[in-house]
Amino acid sequence: xxxxxxxxxxxxxxxxxxxxxxxxxxxxxxxxxxxxxxxxxxxxxxxxxxxxxxxxxxxxxxxxxxxxxxxxxxxxxxxxxxxxxxxxxxxxxxxxxxxxxxxxxxxxxxxxxxxxxxxxxxxxxxxxxxxxxxxxxxxxxxxxxxxxxxxxxxxxxxxxxxxxxxxxxxxxx
Numbered sequence: 001x002x003x004x005x006x007x008x009x010x011x012x013x014x015x016x017x018x019x020x021x022x023x024x025x026x027x028x029x030x031x032x033x034x035x036x037x038x039x040x041x042x043x044x045x046x047x048x049x050x051x052x053x054x055x056x057x058x059x060x061x062x063x064x065x066x067x068x069x070x071x072x073x074x075x076x077x078x079x080x081x082x083x084x085x086x087x088x089x090x091x092x093x094x095x096x097x098x099x100x101x102x103x104x105x106x107x108x109x110x111x112x113x114x115x116x117x118x119x120x121x122x123x124x125x126x127x128x129x130x131x132x133x134x135x136x137x138x139x140x141x142x143x144x145x146x147x148x149x150x151x152x153x154x155x156x157x158x159x160x161x162x163x164x165x166x167x168x169x170x171x172x173x
Contacts, residue, residue: 047084047091049077054097070095076134078102100125 004012051059051072063070070079070093077095083102084091095102099120120126167173 047079047093048087049093049095052094052096074134076100098126 045065046062047065047070049061049063049070049072051061053059061072063072065079068078068080069076071077072095075097077093077100079093079102084093086092093102096116098117101120101123117126164173
């Protein structure tokens, strides 16, 4: 095997040095609204949520975690502590619009929407089915009714008796 000449080695070192001195690509910055909400996020119940839409765009919001879920639009997403990532000391949740389970590396390190949609469909975690369940729950919820106990019945009878007495005193009855 031939060794490189000194001029070739110098040229190689110069090219490597030039590559190292190139400016690094622009780093990701949170949108202004998310940066303003940083104080909120440092509290336990708040988290930055990065939503990956079906068209490939992203939307970032700061949401409150309630009962290990976050509500983004009409859908609820899983926000248990094991699913929350840390970025610059802030809790971040990466979720996909079509799947209620968030993205958790290293098990799923790519965002292949077709394969992930099929996996979410087989696991029963699609947001469309969640909306159907949520609507059904709202329709079937038990409505509070006024309890008719003896006290309520007595008050109603007293009001009716007083009304009858007033009408009879005025001569209408």
